[in-house]
Amino acid sequence: MKRRYLLRGVYLAFGIVLCIAIVILVRIGFSYDGKCGGFFPGMVAPNPCSLWEYLSGDMLVLAILLAVTYWPIALLVLLLPPVVGYLFDRRG
Numbered sequence: 001m002k003r004r005y006l007l008r009g010v011y012l013a014f015g016i017v018l019c020i021a022i023v024i025l026v027r028i029g030f031s032y033d034g035k036c037g038g039f040f041p042g043m044v045a046p047n048p049c050s051l052w053e054y055l056s057g058d059m060l061v062l063a064i065l066l067a068v069t070y071w072p073i074a075l076l077v078l079l080l081p082p083v084v085g086y087l088f089d090r091r092g
Contacts, residue, residue, distance in 0.1 A: 002089075003086075003089050004085075004089065005088035005089045006082055006086045009081035009082035009083070009085025010082050010085070012081040013077065013080075013081040013082060016077055017077065021059075024059070025055060025059065028054070028055055029055060032051055034048055034049070035047060035048055036049035
């Protein structure tokens with residue numbers, strides 16, 4: 001039995017996640033001002049850093065926030081397209 005729709009669902013789920021990650025990276029990249037840190041102004045002063053350090057630090061914070069706070073939404077985005085594809089394969 002071919003699993004065309006299941007594979008399309010998996011590709012779609014990872015494509016959605018990839019597109020979201022690219023949009024977030026571009027938005028973070030446009031806000032780069034040459035300094036990292038300073039999230040808590042009373043504790044740490046912003047320090048000079050490279051674009052890579054800036055992007056990786058912010059993406060890490062967003063990934064942790066997503067994993068802790070918005071995990072049901074992330075799980076839904078990752079699982080819904082393959083489940084729908086599986087149901088279409090079963091129907092056919």
